[in-house]
Amino acid sequence: MSSIILHISDLHVSLDKKYDGTPKQHDSYLSATEADKNILYLECFIKFAKEESKGKTIFLLITGDTTDWGEQNEFSYALKYLNKIVDDLSIEKKNILLIPGDHDLNRRSLETLIAEKLDRSIDEKNDAKFKNFSDFYENFLGRTFNPNKIIFDSLIIENSIALIGVNSSYGIDLEQKLGFISIEKFETELKTFNTENDLKNIMCCHHNITSVHENKKSGQWDPDNRKRLIAKLQENDINFIFSGNEHTSSLEKIASGEITISDAGALSSTKYDSAFKIYELSINDDIVLTNKIYGLQKTGDFDNPYYWDSRTNTRAKQDEYLKIFIKNQPRMDSAITDLTTPDTAETPAKSDNGLEKIQKKENTPDNYYNPEFTDVLYSKVKDLKIFHTGHFHWSETSRAHNWIDVSKLIENRDNLNFLKNAIIDVLDKKIGSENIDLIIGLGYEGNILATKSAIKFDKPYSFLPYSYRHHEHHDFETELNYENDSKQYKNVLIVTDVVNDGRTIRKLIKKRQSTFFGNVDKVYVISLFYTGESILNYDVLNFNFIKTIPNYDLQSDEEVNNIQYYTVKSLKVEKCPYGKNFREECFIYKDDLSCVNLFYDEKKYISKQS
Structure with missing residues (x-):
């Protein structure tokens, strides 16, 4: 049986009301309520994903912002929705990598902690802001989430690929809003990761390290920290990143084309790029991921207001293969496909x-x-x-x-x-x-x-x-x-x-x-x-x-x-x-x-x- 990676992101399961009872504006088809529209939306997605993944083993990657405010009630409904997806698509919990996003941390808990004592360590801040996410993580996956690790989890696929879960919200506090990690901790943890296996490491994080629609290329990541991270990735031959956050189903290259970043889009956005991706795996001498995007079409009929379809995104060049090499082979630009005939003559x-x-x-x-x-x-x-x-x-x-x-x-x-x-x-x-x-x-x-x-x-x-x-x-x-x-x-x-x-x-x-x-x-x-x-x-x-x-x-x-x-x-x-x-x-x-x-x-x- 062949395998696929199902990549979803940015569900933003949201409260419909603020703390004072007033309506809360949010950008998600999935709310923290019992409304039938939530289940209808999920069922349309599940039905389509099931058809596209028929006969294949599914590895599920969720790249953050599962909730909107990181509140317990939001996580309760997120648990319900994700369990439905996992059960209906027959995904084993061991085949899931769940990444925290900046919307999954709870700023109210962080504010309370700092109000009690201003000078708090980063470990204390992380324990507080990720408390609700940590509980949700254990309830959903049956595993413990350590908010003070950079590489907090991993997912091994076909004994060839290692999806490395990186907590890009590690350094976020009330002032720092961008993706940020301790490069020293990352390097130390990476050295002890997969040391005995010949695996191709792929970094999975929430924050986008480059931008598609903004007038800057640093994405939503601290610029200086980003430069050090990119250098560290190149040193360790990590040339592929799965991310979320930007709500665009993009495929971009950075670092002179050496590193490719794939963003799944937002699974349930009402305003932006409602999309998800499936990567079909082919493993021979090389690892080849066939990149396929599926987008929400908002022109359904009255009885079925939502339906999904595959689409071609010109910017993301969806007709190309994402090639990841696990051996020392040349990494060619994907644009170079038409090679000239080999030389054979000996005369000018x-x-x-x-x-x-x-x-x-x-x-x-x-x-x-x-x-x-x-x-x-x-x-x-x-x-x-x-x-x-x-x-x-x-x-x-x-x-x-x-x-x-x-x-x-x-x-x-x-x-x-x-x-x-x-x-x-x-x-x-x-x-x-x-x-x-x-x-x-x-x-x-x-x-x-x-x-x-x-x-x-x-x-x-x-x-x-x-x-x-x-x-x-x-x-x-x-x-x-x-x-x-x-x-x-x-x-x-x-x-x-x-x-x-x-x-x-x-x-x-x-x-x-x-x-x-x-x-x-x-x-x-x-x-x-x-x-x-x-x-x-x-x-x-x-x-x-x-x-x-x-x-x-x-x-x-x-x-x-x-x-x-x-x-x-x-x-x-x-x-x-x-x-x-x-x-x-x-x-x-x-x-x-x-x-x-x-x-x-x-x-x-x-x-x-x-």
Whole structure:
């Protein structure tokens, strides 16, 4: 029998009258009364949900605001309504995760506590404000709710997914109204959670961490606390959140597309997005959740005023799959679905924009090739038109007639996430993180690209500038932050954006950082692009290979032969063929044709001449 997650939220079971007996305005089809309309509303929902979940095991997730004011009478009716849902849909209580919302805490109890003594601890405040919810929780689920834990409960699904119940109302008091948790407590509790199981953790909370309809993206969460939480989630590879609160059935991405948030909408809202979600599970090598939204249609007939139907929400992109990976596999943007054909030719082929696509036998066993990254990266180069022609002068020994502007890729957050994941995929498939002792980001771009790999695989990390840019940095910026006298870093990974002949890397190893690398056995190098002219293989950056290239200028090169190299994509960048007399002989440079960019050594040369 297959399984589904039924995600409901924000029932807001409400009192019809205030404490003084006057009518209370509320936004819910479910009130704390015996009115038949409440049961009629529930029965319409249950009938539809039962049909949609026929033959499947239901795991129920409720992401907060079950009541409106957190009053005992509201919880009494909420217990009645939820028990009806659970009984009619044959849901086992062990398969339910119930999250508290800010409307489930009782502010009257909190006010009374503080009135008696102003200086109260957070534990005392939580015990008071969650007293009614705690009683309801135990009556409904038969389990104890601890209001002073951040991760208070969990739900394991198919021995693959762990829904982690996070109390985002932990820090709310009479002044603080936004979602807030103790990051230190969260981290401590997370370390002891599921330590023995290989489960994919999904955070479940009430407060929305991003916003769909408000003019801000921080949602209903304390902004500073939110930043720390997002960083902690990324550190722990938690890339999916189920939430409620905003009353919108949204599907949003944050953190450069790394974290996806799914809000169910409000199950019984009279004003906003009356909706719920069902996620169908498919578990093979990956975990795939098929995201389906069902909305209340308010055009029923007299005898059946409410009916539900599936719907397509353009903003939420409901036709997409929510893919959650439980192994070290690339996380692709869902928008990238049309992959180009794998490269097979070994001869140059001109594209429509004149970009020369040079094949380096990329899909041979010794080289890295993954169409999800290799081909898509090439398509991005074409689409963004970042392959430029002209004369590009990097140093006296490095001049090219073509150039790839990687900065244009990095400045887009979705592309940046894609590039970082490409580096991770190469490392995982061709090297193995267990074989790496230290990761170095080379150059500004390499520093940006490499950091996620270091975080994901928990490796020591450092940054170094390119060899020919050392003069632009202070001395302390050009040194590694690690000593290697005892040879604890035997295998080092260098990540950079573009490699042509590897001269810069060999100079880094043998000249700039010779003391450190003298005790390194193996140097692995990963780049986004290889722009050299040689047939690509993992040995292509070693000096013994380079010196066999006809007419190669060995000036200022270094003899290094312990490099193993992989790249995501090969794109030939032609070197300026005019040697040291390029100023007089290179027509692009001499006559200022196309694009002429002067960098570093050439600028110094011109300054000296003048």
